[in-house]
Amino acid sequence: MTSAVDPNTGANGAAGPEPTTTVHRRTCHLCEAMCGLEITVSGNSVQRIKPNKNDVWSKGHICPKGTTLGALQNDPDRLRTPMIRTGDTWREATWDEAFAECERLLRPVRETHGPSALTAFLGNPLAHNMALARYSGILIGMAGIHHIYSSGTVDQWPKNVSSLLMYGGMWTIPVPDLRRTSDLFVVMGANPQASQGSLLACPDIMGEIKRIRRGGGKVVVIDPRRTGTADAADEWLPIVPGTDAALLMAVVHTLFDEKLVELGDAAPHIAGVDQVAALARDWTPESVAATCRIPADRIRELARELAAAESAVVYGRIGLCNQEFGTLASWLVDVVNILTGHFDTPGGLMFPKPVNWSVATLTQGSKNADGAPFGRWHSRVRGAAEVLGQVPVSCLAEEIDTEGEGRIRALITIAGNPAVSAPGAARLREALPKLDAMISIDNWINETTRHAHVILPGPGPLESPHFDDLMWNFAVGSAGKWSEPVVAPEDPDRPAEWEIVLRLAAIAAGQPAAGVDVAALDDMWFGVLARACGLDPDEILPHYDHGGPERIVDLSIRTGPWGDRYGQVEGGLTLADFKAAPDGIDLGPMVPRVAEILTTPTGKVEIAPDYITADLPRLRAHLDRVADPSTLLLVSRRHLRSKNSWLHNVPALVGGSNKCTLLIHPDDAARSGLHDGRPAEVASDEGVIEVAVQVTDEMMPGVVSMPHGWGHDEPGTRMDTARSHAGVNSNILAPGTFVDAISGNAAVNGIPVRVRAVAG
Ligand SMILES: Nc1nc2c(c(=O)[nH]1)N[C@H]1C(S)=C(S)[C@@H](COP(=O)(O)OP(=O)(O)OC[C@H]3O[C@@H](n4cnc5c(=O)[nH]c(N)nc54)[C@H](O)[C@@H]3O)O[C@H]1N2
Ligand SMILES: Nc1nc2c(c(=O)[nH]1)N[C@H]1C(S)=C(S)[C@@H](COP(=O)(O)OP(=O)(O)OC[C@H]3O[C@@H](n4cnc5c(=O)[nH]c(N)nc54)[C@H](O)[C@@H]3O)O[C@H]1N2
Ligand code: SF4
Numbered sequence: 001m002t003s004a005v006d007p008n009t010g011a012n013g014a015a016g017p018e019p020t021t022t023v024h025r026r027t028c029h030l031c032e033a034m035c036g037l038e039i040t041v042s043g044n045s046v047q048r049i050k051p052n053k054n055d056v057w058s059k060g061h062i063c064p065k066g067t068t069l070g071a072l073q074n075d076p077d078r079l080r081t082p083m084i085r086t087g088d089t090w091r092e093a094t095w096d097e098a099f100a101e102c103e104r105l106l107r108p109v110r111e112t113h114g115p116s117a118l119t120a121f122l123g124n125p126l127a128h129n130m131a132l133a134r135y136s137g138i139l140i141g142m143a144g145i146h147h148i149y150s151s152g153t154v155d156q157w158p159k160n161v162s163s164l165l166m167y168g169g170m171w172t173i174p175v176p177d178l179r180r181t182s183d184l185f186v187v188m189g190a191n192p193q194a195s196q197g198s199l200l201a202c203p204d205i206m207g208e209i210k211r212i213r214r215g216g217g218k219v220v221v222i223d224p225r226r227t228g229t230a231d232a233a234d235e236w237l238p239i240v241p242g243t244d245a246a247l248l249m250a251v252v253h254t255l256f257d258e259k260l261v262e263l264g265d266a267a268p269h270i271a272g273v274d275q276v277a278a279l280a281r282d283w284t285p286e287s288v289a290a291t292c293r294i295p296a297d298r299i300r301e302l303a304r305e306l307a308a309a310e311s312a313v314v315y316g317r318i319g320l321c322n323q324e325f326g327t328l329a330s331w332l333v334d335v336v337n338i339l340t341g342h343f344d345t346p347g348g349l350m351f352p353k354p355v356n357w358s359v360a361t362l363t364q365g366s367k368n369a370d371g372a373p374f375g376r377w378h379s380r381v382r383g384a385a386e387v388l389g390q391v392p393v394s395c396l397a398e399e400i401d402t403e404g405e406g407r408i409r410a411l412i413t414i415a416g417n418p419a420v421s422a423p424g425a426a427r428l429r430e431a432l433p434k435l436d437a438m439i440s441i442d443n444w445i446n447e448t449t450r451h452a453h454v455i456l457p458g459p460g461p462l463e464s465p466h467f468d469d470l471m472w473n474f475a476v477g478s479a480g481k482w483s484e485p486v487v488a489p490e491d492p493d494r495p496a497e498w499e500i501v502l503r504l505a506a507i508a509a510g511q512p513a514a515g516v517d518v519a520a521l522d523d524m525w526f527g528v529l530a531r532a533c534g535l536d537p538d539e540i541l542p543h544y545d546h547g548g549p550e551r552i553v554d555l556s557i558r559t560g561p562w563g564d565r566y567g568q569v570e571g572g573l574t575l576a577d578f579k580a581a582p583d584g585i586d587l588g589p590m591v592p593r594v595a596e597i598l599t600t601p602t603g604k605v606e607i608a609p610d611y612i613t614a615d616l617p618r619l620r621a622h623l624d625r626v627a628d629p630s631t632l633l634l635v636s637r638r639h640l641r642s643k644n645s646w647l648h649n650v651p652a653l654v655g656g657s658n659k660c661t662l663l664i665h666p667d668d669a670a671r672s673g674l675h676d677g678r679p680a681e682v683a684s685d686e687g688v689i690e691v692a693v694q695v696t697d698e699m700m701p702g703v704v705s706m707p708h709g710w711g712h713d714e715p716g717t718r719m720d721t722a723r724s725h726a727g728v729n730s731n732i733l734a735p736g737t738f739v740d741a742i743s744g745n746a747a748v749n750g751i752p753v754r755v756r757a758v759a760g
């Protein structure tokens with residue numbers, strides 16, 4: 001066997017009888033950690049995936065998921081051709097047939113009911129996909145879709161709301177400068193041991209936790225579950241789900257009460273401190289302790305520790321967003337960091353400086369431009385107020401299944417599995433078959449796409465180049481990495497994913513499927529983005545001999561903070577520089593930059609936005625709520641070897657500790673007559689499921705936990721491994737109307753449930 005170590009060519013399969021072995025360096029696109037991989041390919045097949053120790057960003061970090069990209073690439077269930085469904089029967093189709101079918105399905109909906117009858121659901125992998133992240137926007141725009149749905153409203157919408165109001169942009173999200181935090185790291189509602197970080201792109205967060213502790217610093221985890229992260233910390237503070245905002249208000253109260261507020265260098269940029277002081281006056285630790293189940297003394301001490309620490313940061317994530325008081329909690333995390341001087345300073349909460357802009361950040365409305373981007377319209381059935389252009393994803397089912405003017409009749413899903421990921425999952429399952437047209441850009445026939453009339457699959461995960469889009473916006477340092485395709489296309493005639501999106505965009509806009517000029521559309525989209533950067537597309541288009549996402553990546557680097565601005569900045573970066581650096585380019589740690597980043601109307605950090613503080617009375621009322629003693633509160637969890645709903649078809653990732661079980665404290669189990677390994681019936685106001693019980697003192701009493709992303713035994717799916725590890729869809733229990741009132745984000749944590757043993 002010959003061996004050619006040529007990491008960056010993307011060339012595969014040498015001539016001659018012996019397959020050539022090549023080693024490729026590539027960035028894993030599965031999560032925010034963006035680990036560098038070393039992928040050994042023989043012929044055109046992946047032999048081995050190891051961490052790339054020379055990667056400038058991840059320096060050898062990896063998790064078990066990253067080693068399975070070859071299995072995803074080779075998954076026999078992954079779709080290689082478009083699929084058209086008639087009744088229960090799928091048939092493989094040519095691309096022309098598939099697009100003609102899209103036209104046949106969409107045209108009557110458009111012509112009879114107008115564009116408001118069409119919507120799209122955008123899922124999480126879109127944000128990690130080089131092409132989809134950069135092209136989905138044009139599809140929404142061209143199709144004239146009024147209102148989209150996305151996994152964002154079961155995710156970070158509260159943080160988008162608080163960031164828009166505090167800093168001026170929904171993606172102007174400060175992240176912990178964790179690699180330089182040394183004294184105190186407080187983790188709330190996040191489990192980086194499993195998730196590897198979120199709205200915090202930092203490879204090896206567990207390594208940073210070890211480093212902090214080795215250096216004499218302290219790590220505190222506030223979570224209803226003693227997670228893997230809590231096990232690695234100094235202290236686990238169990239908290240009643242949904243009460244974090246109350247805890248943080250009491251911390252704020254203590255900071256003012258004990259005169260511990262110290263804004264530090266950011267002080268000239270902060271407005272609203274007196275308002276926060278006034279708002280916090282009644283929020284004594286004693287007034288929240290019973291609700292949170294955290295002693296008042298410990299709350300006071302936490303405030304003192306944060307104030308005293310030289311280098312500290314509070315970090316909150318999905319457990320703080322996906323809950324009833326998501327926006328208050330997300331806002332207060334930033335407020336506490338600001339009041340204790342851990343803001344815009346090394347080791348504290350800082351604003352990343354990405355080398356490339358993301359299409360999302362380039363086009364994000366600032367408050368100045370949009371006015372108040374809340375409640376400009378309401379959903380038809382429930383009357384839910386729009387927030388940042390979206391209503392809760394749980395509205396989707398009722399907008400499909402409720403007759404009347406404005407009913408949704410056509411749906412395009414892009415890299416999403418709402419039948420599993422969205423609350424009220426059972427209703428959505430019943431609603432999807434009522435659509436006149438459903439088209440999915442997706443690679444598998446799963447719980448959602450089984451309802452599609454047409455599925456348009458992109459190439460396999462290792463056949464396309466990669467450069468992250470939005471993820472660098474959450475990164476604890478500035479860097480960039482280009483990845484060439486690792487394997488040759490299985491079928492050179494298959495369109496790239498961006499070409500699929502453009503062609504579908506034209507069809508959804510009413511153009512005939514046969515005549516779509518993809519290259520012209522691509523030039524048009526590039527022109528839109530170039531103009532948004534203040535450039536004349538006619539002047540820069542001659543720089544390129546081909547289009548596609550690569551060209552947009554180049555534009556985003558060249559007009560970014562280190563870019564060459566097409567020759568205007570001497571020595572400035574272009575994509576070519578990254579292509580020449582297969583281990584990536586490191587542009588250094590985070591830097592204080594609050595002054596340059598603010599786009600609020602006042603030019604200040606608004607730490608007491610009226611829209612958010614007006615929600616405090618709702619939280620106060622919650623403190624007095626009398627809990628039903630027979631009720632447990634259900635929260636979600638993640639496992640290192642899952643990624644939401646879609647990696648369960650990889651044999652190496654399912655089984656072992658990656659189980660869909662109900663975690664329950666021994667006392668609660670005993671009270672309900674539940675036994676380890678036996679089934680329980682779990683019922684909420686929304687639905688009933690049966691799931692195996694796992695009795696463990698890692699749960700605090702009164703709280704139970706289930707992972708989301710399971711329930712793979714639906715009829716008509718084609719994911720054999722996932723089916724044999726089916727698990728149960730926890731979102732059957734999640735009531736669609738249980739949301740954070742002011743962001744509309746789903747509260748999939750803190751759901752009241754009743755459990756009882758069942759025979760079996
Ligand atoms: N109960 C509960 N529910 C939750 C959560 C929770 O914590 N608890 N978490 C929420 C969160 S944070 C999120 S982000 C959402 C996720 O919600 P979704 O985005 O709806 O779910 P995923 O499982 O990420 O769906 C991935 C889909 O993308 C497809 N896919 C994967 N890669 C590609 C690709 O490269 N191209 C294309 N075209 N398709 C691809 C997969 O086949 C699958 O259909 O779930 C939310 N739901
Ligand atoms: N391996 C793996 N990695 C992933 C994903 C995955 O599915 N698997 N998904 C990716 C996605 S889309 C996202 S958004 C991120 C999420 O990343 P994380 O936010 O780290 O998500 P989780 O691991 O679910 O951790 C959430 C924690 O919040 C706790 N919690 C629940 N309710 C509350 C509450 O009310 N208060 C507090 N204080 N804690 C609460 C839960 O017990 C859980 O431990 O992970 C990403 N990375
Ligand atoms: S932590 Fe795992 S899934 Fe995330 S980027 Fe690294 S290898 Fe990929």
Ligand SMILES: [Mo]
Binds near residue numbers: 124155
């Ligand atoms: Mo997410």
